[in-house]
Amino acid sequence: xxxYAALAFCAFVAFLYYKxxxxxxxxxxxxxxxxxxxxxxxxxxxxxxxxxxxxxxxWVLNQAKKHGDVWRTTxxxxxxxxxxxTTNVTDVEHIxxxxxxxxxGVDQKRQNSDLFGHGIFAADGDEWKVQRKVAxxxxxxxxxxxxxxxxxxxxxxxxxxxxxxxSKIGAFIDIHDLLLRSTLDSFLKISMGEDRxxxxxxxxxxxxxxxxxxxxxxxxxxxxxxxxxxxxxxPFWQVIEKLNGTDAKRDWCQKVLHGxxxxxxxxxxxxxxxxxxxxDKSKQDLLDYFMQTENDDGTPVxxxxxxxxxxxxxxxxxxxxxxxxxxxxxxxxxxxQILAKVRQECLSVLGPTRMCDYNDLKELKYTTAxxxxxxxxxxxxxxxxxxxTKDDVLPGSKTKVYKxxxxxxxxxxxxxxxxxxxxxxxxMRPERWIDESGNLSKENSFKWPVFNAGPRICLGMNMATQExxxxxxxxxxxxxxxxxxxxxxxxxxxxxxCIALQMIRRNGACSxxxxxxxxxxxxxx
Numbered sequence: 001x002x003x004y005a006a007l008a009f010c011a012f013v014a015f016l017y018y019k020x021x022x023x024x025x026x027x028x029x030x031x032x033x034x035x036x037x038x039x040x041x042x043x044x045x046x047x048x049x050x051x052x053x054x055x056x057x058x059w060v061l062n063q064a065k066k067h068g069d070v071w072r073t074t075x076x077x078x079x080x081x082x083x084x085x086t087t088n089v090t091d092v093e094h095i096x097x098x099x100x101x102x103x104x105g106v107d108q109k110r111q112n113s114d115l116f117g118h119g120i121f122a123a124d125g126d127e128w129k130v131q132r133k134v135a136x137x138x139x140x141x142x143x144x145x146x147x148x149x150x151x152x153x154x155x156x157x158x159x160x161x162x163x164x165x166x167s168k169i170g171a172f173i174d175i176h177d178l179l180l181r182s183t184l185d186s187f188l189k190i191s192m193g194e195d196r197x198x199x200x201x202x203x204x205x206x207x208x209x210x211x212x213x214x215x216x217x218x219x220x221x222x223x224x225x226x227x228x229x230x231x232x233x234x235p236f237w238q239v240i241e242k243l244n245g246t247d248a249k250r251d252w253c254q255k256v257l258h259g260x261x262x263x264x265x266x267x268x269x270x271x272x273x274x275x276x277x278x279x280d281k282s283k284q285d286l287l288d289y290f291m292q293t294e295n296d297d298g299t300p301v302x303x304x305x306x307x308x309x310x311x312x313x314x315x316x317x318x319x320x321x322x323x324x325x326x327x328x329x330x331x332x333x334x335x336x337q338i339l340a341k342v343r344q345e346c347l348s349v350l351g352p353t354r355m356c357d358y359n360d361l362k363e364l365k366y367t368t369a370x371x372x373x374x375x376x377x378x379x380x381x382x383x384x385x386x387x388x389t390k391d392d393v394l395p396g397s398k399t400k401v402y403k404x405x406x407x408x409x410x411x412x413x414x415x416x417x418x419x420x421x422x423x424x425x426x427x428m429r430p431e432r433w434i435d436e437s438g439n440l441s442k443e444n445s446f447k448w449p450v451f452n453a454g455p456r457i458c459l460g461m462n463m464a465t466q467e468x469x470x471x472x473x474x475x476x477x478x479x480x481x482x483x484x485x486x487x488x489x490x491x492x493x494x495x496x497x498c499i500a501l502q503m504i505r506r507n508g509a510c511s512x513x514x515x516x517x518x519x520x521x522x523x524x525x
Contacts, residue, residue, distance in 0.1 A: 013042075016041070016042050017041045017042060020041055020042050020044075021041045022035055022039055022041065022044075023035070023039070023044045023074040023082075024042070024043055024044030024045070024046060024074035024075055024076040024077075024080050024081070024082075025042055025043075025076055025080060026076075026079070026080030026082075027044065027074040027080050027081075027082040028082065028402070030072055032399075032400070033070060033071065033072040033084065033399060034067045034068075034070075034071045034072065035071065035072055035073065035074075036048060036063050036067075036071055036072065036073040037063065037066070039073070039074075042076070043076045044073065044074030044075060044076060045073035045074055045075060046074075046075045046076045046077075046235060048073075049073065049075065049233060050233065053233050056233070056383075057382045057383070057410070057412040057413070060085070060383070060410050060412070060413050061410075061412065061413040061416055061417075063085070064085075064087045064410065064413045064417060065417070069086060069087060069088040069091070069396065069397040070084060070085065070086045070087075070088065070091070070394070070397045070399045071084075071085055072084050072085070073085070075235060076235060077235035077236060078235075078236060079107070081107075081406060082405045082406065083385065083405065083406035083407075083408055084394075084399060084401055084405065084406070084407050084408065085408045085409070085410060086394060086396070086397060086399070086407070086408070086409055087409065087410060087413055087414050087417060087420070088394070088396035088397045089396065089414075089420060089444070089446050089447050090394075090395055090396025090397075091394040091395065091396040091397055091399070091409070092409045092414075092446050092449060092453070093396075093446035093453070093454070094394060094395050094396070095386055095394075095407060095409065096446060096449065096452065096453045096454035096455075096456065097453075097454040097455070098454075099124070099128070099454065099455050099456050100125065100389070101388055101389055101390060101392065102386035102387070102388055102389075102407065103124040103125075103386060103387055103388075103389060104122060104123075104124050104386070104387070105385075105386065105387025105406070106387070107387070107406075108122075108385070108387070109122045111228060111231040111232060111237075112228045112231075114224060114227070114228060114250055114253075114254060115224050115225060115228045115311065115315065116228075116308065116311070116312055116315070117304065117307070117308035117311070117312075118304075118305065118308050119131070119308035119309055119311060119312030119313075120132060120135065120309070120312050120313075120316075121312045121315065121316070122312075126296070128456075130295075130296065131309060132456075132459065134289055134290055134293050135286060135289070135290075135309070135313070135459055136459055137289050138190070138284075138285070138286055138289060139459050139460065139462070139463065141358075144358045144462070144463065144466060145357070145358040145359070147190070147283070148190065148358075148463060148466060148467075149357055149358050149466075149470075151186050151189050151190060152186060152466065152467045152470040152471075153355045153470065155182040155183075155185055155186050155199065156182070156355065156470050156471050156474040157355075157474075158182065158185075158199035158200075159178055159179070159182050159199065159471065159474065159475070160474055160475070160478070161199075162178060162199065162203060162210070162212070163178075163475075163478075165202065165203060165210065166203070166210040169205060169210070171205045171208055171209060171210035172208055172209040172210060173203070173209065173210040174209070174211075175326070175329065176322065176323075176326045177212070178199075178212075179321075179322040179325050179326060179471070180218070180222075180318070180319070180322040181198035181199050181212065181215070181218065182198070182199060182322070182471065183317065183318040183319075183321045183322045183467065184196065184198050184215075184217075184218055184221070184314070184318045185197070185198045185199060186317075186318075186467060187313065187314045187317040187318045188314065189285070190285060190286065190313075190317075190463075191285055191286040191287060191309075191310045191313045191314060192261070192264045192285060192286070192287050192310055193264070193268075193285040193287065193288070194264055196215055196217045196218065196260070197215070198212075198215045198218060199212070201213050216256055217256060217257065217260050219256075220252065220253040220254075220256035220257050221253075221257060221314070221318075223249060223253050224250060224253035224254065224257065225315065225319065227241075227246055227249065227250055227253070257311060258307060261306075261307040261310055261311065262303060262307065264287070265287070265303050265306050265307065268287060268288070268291060269291070272291060277292075286309065286310065286313055287306060287309075287310060290305070290306055290309050291306065313460075316458065316460060317460055317463070317464060317467075319380075320380035320381065320464065321380075321464045321467055321468055323378075323380055324371070324374055324375055324378065324380050324464075324468065325468055325471055325472070327374050327377070327378040328370065328371060328374045328468070328472060329475070331370075331373075331374055331377070331428050332370075332476065334428070335428055338370060338428065338430060339476060341366050341430075342366060342367050342370055342472065342476050343476045343477060345364060345365070345366045345367055346364065346367060346472075346473040346476060346477050347477055349363045349364055350473060350477070352477060355470065355473075355474070356469055356470045356473045356474075358466065361465075361466060361469060364469055364473065365434060365438070365439065365440045366430060366434065367469055367472055367473060368433075368440055368465060368469055369430040369431070369432075369433035369434055369440060370430040370472075371465060371468050371469065371472065372430070372433050372443075373428060373429065373430045373432065373433060374428075375415075375448075375450045376415040376421070376448060376450070377415055377416065377426075377428065378412070378415075379411035379412045379414075379415055379449075379450045380450060381411065381450070381452075382410065382411055382412035383408065383410050383411075383412065384408065384409060384410075384411070384449075384452075385406045385407060385408035385409075386406075386407050386408075387404060387405070387406060387407070388401055388402070388403055388404070388405070388407060389403060390403050391403050394407075409449065411448075411449050411450050414447070414448075414449070415448070415450075420447060445457060451464075
């Protein structure tokens, strides 16, 4: 009996090997599209992706360089993953111009539902359209000038305060953590009218590092965000999360996030019931706008809907801005000539101490160009995919795509391809964003889809840029950056694996050095 079972199993495996020689089980043959490297029978690209997960975006970039505009990978999962990846700008434009044909898809919604719920990041069709229309009300010049600027000024001042405190005692400080705290407070204030005081407390020195007290909301937010992000590269993640205890972590995170949001919603509803509605539109946060609207059927917006709206807004603004700014300071530390130009512009426009206002942004051209250039090289959302609702043909590469399969584009790879950006594509050169007349140039958003593009282009991209420039101008006028021992943090191809910087202030300047893997550390003396 055992022998027969073994023979039957071997025959079944042989059948699968014959039927799926270059792809995962359950996926269709595509002789017209090249497969990613190291694709194997039955499993497709499952092993190649899992073995490259730490440097996945570099792996995708290398595949794009080798295979051209379009290539394919498949993953053994339930349901099986069959994904076309394109870096053709015309293809990307076709995908992003039509969010009704190219939707988020069931898998993406399922992976992110614990964080996004039914918010704008997860919504498609009319549900997305309604949320976007209401949210767009807060993005106007008056708000940029009168509402956002004071918030950004306050949090930038808090960042500088902690750097000053660290400087007095000569302690290391994790600048990435500081930026995450700053952007979380900013976007909580803009979305809900209250922050969590992430920067309010003084720090203490632990093992030579200036450390701020943990903030429960931030821990829950980061943990749940990480759980959802990992699901995209873990086959059968639903089963694995039940086995390894991730379910319990997820439940705790949701309890903290939802509980905090509910307290603020309850407080707002009580104020509204007492007739305390903000009269000045510029004083209304995102929650105010949604509490004054209703669903298409005339029913009031529920607490769950309000919670999802706010959390999606925080996801959109907090991590992306802080991460990009971390890369900004990394690149400035490598390129002192760029740092000098940014500093000189900030000093010329703002002087040594004045905070950057909304009206100053148009004068800080090179500073903004530097931020844009870092976004090009380190896209804040490096990978994205859509799911077509019908069979289609990508017009740039002439590639057939089928209903229900994943069609992906990769802003990180696109930002480093010479076919898109020229022979110096992988160089940090802010000047590419300055036109011949000295003004800031605008790139095709489909060529540079770091803020998405088309009807779903990021509503808050100008606000993110404003906050970034406020923080950049507050820091670069005070410190120099110098990077050492970079090779310790690269893989065999010379690619950076992590950010880890230490700043040492000397004679009013600041030099930046690698200290410890996984940290973006500064010390001020």
